[in-house]
Amino acid sequence: MYDSVKGFRDFYPEEMQARRWAMDTLEDVAQRYGFREIGTPALEPTEMYVDKSGEEIVEELYSFEDKGGREVALTPELTPTVARMFVAKQQELSKPIKWVSTRPFWRYEEPQQGRFREFYQTNVDIFGSAEPTADAEILAVAVEMLTDLGLTGEDFEIRVSHRDILAGVLESFGADVDVPEAIRAVDKRAKVDHDDYLDALVEAGLNYGQADKFDEMLQIDAEEIETLADLTGSEDVRAATDNLQAVLDAAEDFGVRDHLTVSLTTARGLDYYTGVVFECFDSTGEVSRSVFGGGRYDDLIEGFGGQPTPAVGFAPGHATLQLLCQRAGVWPAEELSTDYYVLQVGDTRPTAARIARDLRERGHVVESDVADRSFGAQMGYADGINAETVVIVGEQDLENDEVTLKEMDDGEQISVPLSAFPGDYDRPTFEDFAE
RNA sequence: UCCGGGUUGGGGUAGUGGUAUCCUUCAGCCUUGUGGUGGCUGAGACGUGGGUUCAAUUCCCGCACCCGGACCCA
Numbered sequence: 135m136y137d138s139v140k141g142f143r144d145f146y147p148e149e150m151q152a153r154r155w156a157m158d159t160l161e162d163v164a165q166r167y168g169f170r171e172i173g174t175p176a177l178e179p180t181e182m183y184v185d186k187s188g189e190e191i192v193e194e195l196y197s198f199e200d201k202g203g204r205e206v207a208l209t210p211e212l213t214p215t216v217a218r219m220f221v222a223k224q225q226e227l228s229k230p231i232k233w234v235s236t237r238p239f240w241r242y243e244e245p246q247q248g249r250f251r252e253f254y255q256t257n258v259d260i261f262g263s264a265e266p267t268a269d270a271e272i273l274a275v276a277v278e279m280l281t282d283l284g285l286t287g288e289d290f291e292i293r294v295s296h297r298d299i300l301a302g303v304l305e306s307f308g309a310d311v312d313v314p315e316a317i318r319a320v321d322k323r324a325k326v327d328h329d330d331y332l333d334a335l336v337e338a339g340l341n342y343g344q345a346d347k348f349d350e351m352l353q354i355d356a357e358e359i360e361t362l363a364d365l366t367g368s369e370d371v372r373a374a375t376d377n378l379q380a381v382l383d384a385a386e387d388f389g390v391r392d393h394l395t396v397s398l399t400t401a402r403g404l405d406y407y408t409g410v411v412f413e414c415f416d417s418t419g420e421v422s423r424s425v426f427g428g429g430r431y432d433d434l435i436e437g438f439g440g441q442p443t444p445a446v447g448f449a450p451g452h453a454t455l456q457l458l459c460q461r462a463g464v465w466p467a468e469e470l471s472t473d474y475y476v477l478q479v480g481d482t483r484p485t486a487a488r489i490a491r492d493l494r495e496r497g498h499v500v501e502s503d504v505a506d507r508s509f510g511a512q513m514g515y516a517d518g519i520n521a522e523t524v525v526i527v528g529e530q531d532l533e534n535d536e537v538t539l540k541e542m543d544d545g546e547q548i549s550v551p552l553s554a555f556p557g558d559y560d561r562p563t564f565e566d567f568a569e
Numbered sequence: 570u571c572c573g574g575g576u577u578g579g580g581g582u583a584g585u586g587g588u589a590u591c592c593u594u595c596a597g598c599c600u601u602g603u604g605g606u607g608g609c610u611g612a613g614a615c616g617u618g619g620g621u622u623c624a625a626u627u628c629c630c631g632c633a634c635c636c637g638g639a640c641c642c643a
Contacts, residue, residue, distance in 0.1 A: 137634060190641055211643070239643080244570080246637065255643065426643065451643055479602055509602045517604040528602060542604070
């Protein structure tokens with residue numbers, strides 16, 4: 135017996151069926167918006183992350199030298215890869231680019247709830263549009279993915295913020311404020327003591343009076359967001375609040391405004407965000423834990439050697455989504471489902487095989503005996519795979535040119551002429567022949 | 570990397586310094602044709618390495634893995 139590697143999981147069919155449903159739900163939404171699926175490598179040059187990712191990510195890299203002496207790493211995130219792909223074909227791609235991808239990523243860190251060393255996420259990105267409509271479309275896709283999973287406004291909330299508003303307000307206090315550091319402090323606001331939070335702001339270059347005033351300004355409601363420009367007298371802030379308002383207006387038209395809450399204290403840690411940022415929170419859980427986040431990152435492509443290209447996207451992790459769905463009671467039962475089991479008794483394989491084929495042509499999941507088992511054992515197996523209907527193709531039935539249809543939930547069964555089965559029915563059951 | 574709690578047949582459990590309980594599961598049979606619901610028979614476990622001891626699944630230490638937390642964040 136071998137153990138699996140720490141933080142790497144096996145998924146057995148019951149759970150996989152539920153995960154498949156969730157993945158398909160997410161991808162269907164993206165496909166309906168015209169996001170095109172891309173495929174990406176599991177390995178990239180280690181250098182790409184050392185150059186372009188934060189130090190934390192590099193520390194968590196699974197990296198090694200391959201047999202050709204190349205330093206390679208298992209991809210810890212998709213963004214550098216899509217940036218690389220985009221830059222490589224930038225001239226020939228017609229903008230805006232809308233890409234989607236679901237796949238595993240790897241990070242060497244300590245597993246805990248909703249976090250593993252191998253984890254799956256669905257990345258959704260738009261490249262080449264700086265328009266608020268693009269931000270709003272990303273938000274719409276995010277909301278629709280969640281609602282298609284069966285979640286409602288009771289279960290989640292998307293908090294929207296804007297990096298440029300934070301930066302502009304901070305700068306209005308003085309040119310020497312360390313904006314990234316202050317934003318990191320804001321990002322931690324909910325987790326630390328209020329005094330420590332204020333200390334961190336002071337550390338970033340504000341004085342205590344400014345820190346208080348700044349924090350007060352962050353509490354502002356969506357309706358009053360535009361007053362920030364007058365409060366600070368900053369044109370940068372005005373441009374940023376106008377942009378946020380435009381995104382919210384577009385989100386209104388897209389039918390997802392009700393799921394969005396303006397919350398300037400939502401900052402997100404990553405340095406590369408530039409405009410709108412957002413974070414999805416579990417509103418049912420006692421701990422309001424971040425489920426996933428996203429936002430605009432207009433400078434990143436240029437950093438990869440491309441023409442300056444605006445970009446916006448998000449990437450929900452499947453493990454945390456699963457937790458959210460389970461808490462909300464919308465995660466499907468983790469059990470197998472089977473439409474038909476075609477049971478053979480004696481040498482009835484030719485007929486059983488024909489029936490199984492006919493049913494499969496109608497798109498059903500159909501199993502039949504491949505282990506030469508007894509009647510009772512086959513019935514037990516059919517029960518074990520949750521077969522809804524058993525078609526008994528026995529020697530006795532065939533002597534009368536019949537088969538027996540049995541519904542497994544109530545045990546009712548009926549003989550049906552062989553020539554009439556499956557007949558014209560898409561999904562023939564006991565009911566169809568009961569009269 | 571750090572902290573806390575775990576690890577007993579495939580799954581779930583009881584228990585003990587002298588190798589282990591019950592439920593379920595699985596296989597077969599009763600029953601060449603009825604599962605979820607009977608009866609019988611059988612299979613199957615103390616994570617790993619070391620220490621203490623006459624004897625360790627039990628006590629001690631290390632490690633691995635699992636669950637959760639810190640850090641960090643997707």
